[in-house]
Amino acid sequence: GQNIDQPTEMTATEGAIVQINCTYQTSGFNGLFWYQQHAGEAPTFLSYNVLDGLEEKGRFSSFLSRSKGYSYLLLKELQMKDSASYLCAAMTTDSWGKFQFGAGTQVVVTP
């Protein structure tokens, strides 16, 4: 079956680092996406990994291990505006352009 798992909630203080893990089992795999979603708004794209390794984009980094079916999103120098839900999504290959989303990880940044 298809399964994307990520923690429900994480809390961290302003200025700290938080790592959100995501494990996936999908019928075929063609890339792992991370999105940020503020309450009541649409998701916005953060990162994309298709090869093993770390991709860095400013304060946000994403890592992928295809052999382990594992990814993480690293948020550095946390700011209050980073309080949001972070969605992990795998692009499957059973049908072109089909995505499987995790339930999201709610990150709460405290002063």
Place this chain on the structure above:
Amino acid sequence: DGGITQSPKYLFRKEGQNVTLSCEQNLNHDAMYWYRQDPGQGLRLIYYSQIVNDFQKGDIAEGYSVSREKKESFPLTVTSAQKNPTAFYLCATFGAGGPGDEQFFGPGTRLTVL
């Protein structure tokens, strides 16, 4: 400017009525999607379309219907057969599928059935 338009942002309907949510895009993307999101949950795929005049059921298609007569438009009808239609509905598109291509999301429609 390029993007995805969903209207209206908030929609109220009485139980038993069908309602159609609009989604229009000018990104020239082939693939379009409808997702449903319930409080505290991730996105669940309702329907998707990879090309005009073709669409596929997603994981929770029962009680919904779609059409794809034009590349730019992918309306979703929530029928009276949908048992629990109150939710946040998101339309998305996807481009050619090259490295780094992403799904773009519309602003969403929050449907409340009274």
